[in-house]
Each structure stands twice: as structure tokens, then as C-alpha cells.
Amino acid sequence: VEIRTHSSLRPTTVFCMASSTAFLLLLVAALHVCCCRGQGGHAGTGVAAIYSLGDSITDTGNLVKEAPPGAFETIKHLPYGLTFGRPTGRCSDGLLMIDFLAQDMGLPFLNPYLAMNRSFDHGANFAVAGATAMDPADQFNGRFSMPFTANSLKLQLRWFKDFMKSTFNTDEEIRKRLQSSLVLVGEIGGNDYNFALFGNKNVSEVEKLIPAVVQTIIDATKEVLDMGASRVIVPGNFPIGCLPSYLTAMAEPETSAYDSAGCLKDLNLFAAKHNAQLQRAVAGLRASYPDAAIAYADYFNSFLSLLKGAPALGTFRRG
Ligand SMILES: *[C@@H]1O[C@H](CO)[C@@H](O)[C@H](O)[C@H]1NC(C)=O
Ligand SMILES: *[C@@H]1O[C@H](CO)[C@@H](O)[C@H](O)[C@H]1NC(C)=O
Numbered sequence: 091v092e093i094r095t096h097s098s099l100r101p102t103t104v105f106c107m108a109s110s111t112a113f114l115l116l117l118v119a120a121l122h123v124c125c126c127r128g129q130g131g132h133a134g135t136g137v138a139a140i141y142s143l144g145d146s147i148t149d150t151g152n153l154v155k156e157a158p159p160g161a162f163e164t165i166k167h168l169p170y171g172l173t174f175g176r177p178t179g180r181c182s183d184g185l186l187m188i189d190f191l192a193q194d195m196g197l198p199f200l201n202p203y204l205a206m207n208r209s210f211d212h213g214a215n216f217a218v219a220g221a222t223a224m225d226p227a228d229q230f231n232g233r234f235s236m237p238f239t240a241n242s243l244k245l246q247l248r249w250f251k252d253f254m255k256s257t258f259n260t261d262e263e264i265r266k267r268l269q270s271s272l273v274l275v276g277e278i279g280g281n282d283y284n285f286a287l288f289g290n291k292n293v294s295e296v297e298k299l300i301p302a303v304v305q306t307i308i309d310a311t312k313e314v315l316d317m318g319a320s321r322v323i324v325p326g327n328f329p330i331g332c333l334p335s336y337l338t339a340m341a342e343p344e345t346s347a348y349d350s351a352g353c354l355k356d357l358n359l360f361a362a363k364h365n366a367q368l369q370r371a372v373a374g375l376r377a378s379y380p381d382a383a384i385a386y387a388d389y390f391n392s393f394l395s396l397l398k399g400a401p402a403l404g405t406f407r408r409g
Contacts, residue, residue, distance in 0.1 A: 137195045137321070139267065140188070142274040143246045143310065144217035145281050148188045151179030151202035152241075153219040165219075181219050188215065188274065195272070203249055213271065214253055216246040223279040223306040224299075243278055243310045254317065265318030275311045277325040277389060279303045279364065284330075288339065293360050300364050308371045315379050324372050325387035326365035329394055331357030351397055365390050 142148050154166055154177075164170070171177035173184040179202065180186055189199050192212075200215040201208040218241035225242045254264045282303050286296045311324055330336055331354035340354060349355050365388075372386045396403065 135195050136270060137197070137272045139211075139213035139271040140192060140195065140197060140200055140274070141213050141250060141268075141271060141319075142188055142200060142215045142217050143243060143250065144274060144276050144278050145221045146181040146217075146219035147277045147280075148186060148215065148217035148274065149179065149181065149202065149219040149221075150186065150188065150200055150215045150217070152204045152215065152217065154179035155202060155204035156218075156241075162219075179219075188217075191272075191274075203253060210253070210257070214250075216249045216253075217278075218246065220281060221246065221278065222282045222285065223303050223310075224282055243275075243306055247310055247313055250314075251317070261317075268314075268318040269320050271319065272321045272323065273314050273319040274323045274325070275307060275314060276323075277327065278310075279307055279368075280327050280330070283327070283360070283364070287336075287357075293356050297360060297363065300367055304364065304367045304371050307368065308375060311372075311375060311384070312378075315375070315382055315384075320382045321385075322382060323385045323387050324368065325389050326368050327361045328389050329353060329358045329397075330361050331355060331359075332393065332397055351394065353397075361390060 146153075153162060165179060165181055166177050168177060169183040171180060171183065180189075185193075192199050197212045198209075200213050201210060203210075203214045203216045221241040221243070223243045225244055254267070258264045258267060282299060283296055286299060287293070307324065311322060314322060331349075332351060336354060336357055337352075340357070342348070342354065347354060347356070349358065369386050372384055376382075376384050
């Protein structure tokens with residue numbers, strides 16, 4: 091896979107999880123697998139539009155549109171959006187993976203669905219920062235207190251369907267549009283675990299959520315495929331034991347709790363379990379939808395190669 095530099099815009103991240111060259115590389119790889127069979131279209135990929143579901147990794151401005159004044163002030167100010175010269179609602183000062191993806195396909199940046207009067211000619215982004223895969227009410231029995239938890243995958247799918255129905259006249263037209271589109275289902279599910287773990291549930295308890303989270307993602311993917319999507323990417327979770335938030339909140343006194351990269355082993359193992367189950371389920375989907383290209387995007391290993399390659403890549407390293 092060839093690393094492409096898209097512009098002078100540098101992806102640096104000050105919040106949430108990072109967009110990076112490694113992620114880009116991975117998505118470019120995924121797209122080469124799944125998108126090359128289209129005919130014509132933009133940048134030779136046959137992809138005329140991108141539709142995306144997900145959380146803060148992908149949100150290009152939905153959360154800030156629905157947040158009341160005073161809420162989520164952090165991302166409404168610089169350095170968030172520094173690359174764009176203004177805050178956009180992205181949880182980053184730079185570009186997100188979805189932005190690189192759009193660039194790579196020769197498409198404009200995806201507008202957030204809630205920015206109602208912008209152009210959606212080349213797709214729409216339904217991802218909302220903080221979103222969970224499952225409906226939080228079911229998952230946490232009402233004990234869950236994060237604001238804006240209603241933005242589950244279910245709600246985002248409803249937005250997606252409403253949007254397509256209001257944009258196109260018939261199911262057949264929607265199907266036709268989706269034949270020349272790319273649909274991202276995620277990354278999603280990370281917050282289901284984040285909220286549980288930061289809500290003081292231990293890893294073995296949170297592991298019990300994995301089958302339901304994976305099933306929720308797979309069910310959403312099926313719905314998208316049933317609408318007619320022919321190119322779908324389902325990303326896995328990051329090695330969350332390497333994330334500064336977990337390294338800070340769940341610091342362990344024993345060095346044996348950490349791997350050679352300085353990450354918390356049990357959390358990475360947990361994320362790997364989620365990813366293994368998701369990959370098995372994605373393989374099952376491929377068997378059920380032989381005409382669609384369904385790619386699993388390996389954020390886990392991409393993140394690790396970025397971390398391990400940090401000195402060579404010119405980014406700083408822990409310790
Ligand atoms: C929509 O467009 C109008 C006119 O250009 C503008 O005044 C308004 O602020 C826009 N609304 C949103 C939600 O962006
Ligand atoms: C995790 O929490 C459950 C429920 O509180 C408890 O039964 C279990 O022993 C805990 N496991 C570990 C490894 O701490």
C-alpha cells in the first residue's frame with residue numbers, strides 16, 4: 091500500500107482519538123479491497139457519495155449542532171478545527187479519517203446531517219460524538235448519565251433512512267444511489283465500553299457486553315446492506331489500553347500490567363476480543379451478502395503501528 095500525502099493539512103489531534111497517517115493508510119487499504127469494482131465515478135473509485143454512521147472518531151459537526159449553549163464548549167473553540175481555521179465540531183484540531191477518505195475518493199468533506207442546509211450531494215454524515223452502538227437505556231438500565239446518549243446507531247440509522255427517503259423518490263432510486271456509494275458503519279461501540287469502564291465496571295463485567303454490541307453493529311450493517319449498499323466498511327475498536335484517558339484513569343502500580351509499548355494489557359486484550367467477534371460476524375455477513383464488498387477496518391493494528399513507529403513518524407512517544 092502506498093502512502094499518499096493529500097495536502098499540507100496535518101492531522102494532529104487534541105481530543106478524542108486520533109486521525110493519523112496510519113489510519114488513513116488502513117482505510118486506503120480497505121478501500122482498495124472493496125471499492126475497485128465500481129465503474130466510473132470519482133477518482134476512479136466509482137464512489138459518488140459517502141454515508142457514515144459512528145461516534146466522535148467520525149463526527150464532522152453533528153454533536154455541536156444539537157448541543158445546547160454552554161454544552162461541549164471545548165470543541166466549539168480553537169485549537170479544535172485549527173486546520174480549517176475555525177471550529178467545525180470535529181473532535182480534532184485537524185482532519186478526521188473520514189476527511190482523508192473523502193479526499194482520497196475525490197469528494198468534498200462530508201457535511202453533518204444536522205447542518206440541514208448544506209449540500210449532501212456527495213453523501214452525509216450521521217455520526218455523533220459520544221454515540222453508542224446500543225441504546226443506552228437498555229444497556230445501563232437508566233444508570234447512565236452522559237448527555238446526548240440518544241444518538242445510538244438505531245437513531246443514526248433512522249436519520250439515514252429518513253434522509254434517503256426524502257432525497258430520493260423510490261426504494262429503487264435509493265438502491266441505485268447506494269450502489270455507487272460507500273457506507274461506513276462505525277467506528278461505533280467504543281463508547282458503550284468507555285462509558286461502562288469509566289462507570290467503574292471491571293473488564294470482565296464489560297466483556298459481557300461484547301456479544302450485544304457486536305450484534306447491534308451487525309444488525310445495523312444488515313439494514314444498510316438491505317437498503318442496497320454494495321460497499322461497506324465496518325471498523326473495529328482501538329487498542330484502548332494505549333489511550334491517554336485510560337492510562338491516566340486506570341493507572342496500575344505494577345509494571346506487569348503494561349506491555350512493551352506502555353499500554354494496559356487487559357484493556358487491549360479486551361478490545362482485541364471485541365474485534366475478533368466483530369470480524370467473525372463480518373465474515374458471516376459476507377457469506378449472506380455475496381454481491382456486496384464488506385471490509386473490516388483494522389483500527390487496532392493501525393493504531394499500534396503508529397504508536398510503535400512514532401519515532402520514525404516524527405510524533406512524540408510516551409516515556
Ligand atoms: C441555513 O441557511 C440560512 C440562509 O443561508 C442561514 O441563515 C441559516 O443560518 C442556515 N441554517 C443552518 C442551520 O445552518
Ligand atoms: C468484577 O466485578 C464483579 C461484579 O462486581 C465481581 O464479581 C468480579 O469479581 C470482578 N472481577 C475482577 C477481576 O475484579
